[in-house]
């Protein structure tokens with residue numbers, strides 16, 4: 001498969017990344033993961049908008065217009081003939097002699113993107129997944145989709161070591177989000193989720209799910225809830241680009257509801273599925 005390197009689509013072997021790339025040395029950059037369904041780039045507009053918003057927040061200049069970025073992504077997907085999968089895209093602040101402060105303005109950012117064939121996690125979507133609580137030790141700008149993911153990496157590893165699929169992070173008693181997902185609880189016909197602020201990533205799938213809530217008649221309250229409240233929810237869900245509307249059936253070994261995918265979850269999954277593009281749209 002070919003790689004997008006800055007504005008060129010080239011063979012993998014031709015990509016050259018400097019050992020002093022600031023992404024490599026400092027995690028100084030931003031990224032996106034976008035899903036491809038039946039050769040359509042799902043919610044492309046939202047993902048590219050968020051990429052540029054993340055760039056702005058760290059004063060990183062992406063030397064292409066959004067239109068050019070969309071075109072390059074489409075060209076890559078077309079070149080690689082991706083039908084169902086994802087595109088990973090990152091921009092770093094470029095390569096220059098190691099120093100913490102920004103390099104001089106002539107140092108250009110470095111863009112890389114590649115595609116991968118993936119399939120939907122259908123088994124987990126039906127059976128649900130196990131989660132565990134992990135203290136949220138990340139910084140206070142979790143709204144930026146930054147390459148600095150060490151807190152998320154450690155949280156996910158802790159979950160995996162406990163035979164769980166996801167870590168539900170919390171600051172004190174308050175649940176923020178998963179290590180690579182947003183988290184929701186449903187109780188008595190109301191869906192609760194952490195408000196969009198500096199403590200969580202404003203998930204694109206989260207936005208899609210809130211639309212789905214309106215469609216299925218599920219009330220939404222964007223308010224944080226506690227670990228104790230989470231355990232008492234009728235249903236719990238996590239979401240991300242790759243995991244869609246994923247039921248959480250237990251936390252730290254305690255069943256949520258009856259320990260099976262809940263009824264509202266099924267309705268949201270059906271509404272989500274309706275939004276999946278089915279035909280070739282390139």
Ligand code: PLP
Nearest residue numbers: 180181182201203204205240241
């Ligand atoms: N929160 C974190 C920390 C993430 O890394 C992700 C994405 O992987 C999400 C939330 C979900 O975001 P999205 O739905 O845009 O994929």
